[in-house]
Amino acid sequence: MTATDNLWLRKIAEDPGHSQWYIDRFRTMAARGDDLGGEARMIDAMLPRGARVLDAGCGTGRVGGLLAAAGHDVTGVDLDPELIAEARRNHPGPRWEVGDLSELDLPGLGLPERFDVIVCAGNVMTFAAPDSRVEILRRFAAHLSSTGRAVIGFGSGRGYDFDTFLADAATAGLSPELQLSTWDLRPFTPSADFLVAVLAPKA
Known part of the structure; x- marks a missing residue:
């Protein structure tokens, strides 16, 4: 994968300070008391207490850090080393790893157990290279327990329409259990500009 394939890497190539801008943005939001925990809630x-959670595209650990504080066993993966370093500084409990989600192989890192939930928030799937999206979803399916679920949220107008995403998920072996329009559980409608999809491995 090159920087022109992945939108996040392209932004870094165009502006080497982009990652720090992102870190500073969320520090400012947290400092003024913005609600940054909706996805984690x-x-x-x-989940039951002590569930195994993969925060896929974890960024600075905003979601995974809160889930760890709630008593879950959290692993986070992101391709940006600066964001992972920030996650390790702010949330020292979970395991944070630099990695490309299209090459996800946590058993190869000594984490053989599968996950109860994979959460992929923050429009991560829309930053991925288009030709990597099915593989990312396939890797998610491979890392879920038999009763596990992947929860993926992203907005419209970002180059990845919802129908294409659901078709990609089906190709990757994931079936939709629930479709919402927000992280606070509002139903998905044809006019929704955001999708939160709860997906399960096909039987």
Whole structure:
């Protein structure tokens, strides 16, 4: 994968300070008391205590850090080393790894157990190279337990329409259990400009 394939890597190539800008943006939001925990609250409600969670495209650990604080066993993966370094500084409990989601192989890193939930928030799937998206979803399916679920959220108008995403998920072996328009559980409608999809491995 090259920097022109992945939108996040392209942004870094165009502006080497982009990652720090992103870090500073969320520090500012946290400092003024913005609610940054909506995704984590939804995921926590889906799980028993001590569940295994993969925060896929974890960034600075915003979601995974809260889930770890709630008592879950969290691993986070992101391709940006600066964001992973920030996650390790702010949330020292979980395991944070630099990695490309299209090459996800956590058993190869000594993490053989599968996950109860994979959460992929923050429009991560729209930053991925288009030809890597099915493979990312396939890797998610391979890392889920038999009863596990992948929860993926992203907005419209970002070059990845919802129908194409659901078709890609089916190709990757994931079936939709629930479709929402927000992380606070509002139903998905044809006019929705955001999708939160709860996907399960096909039987």
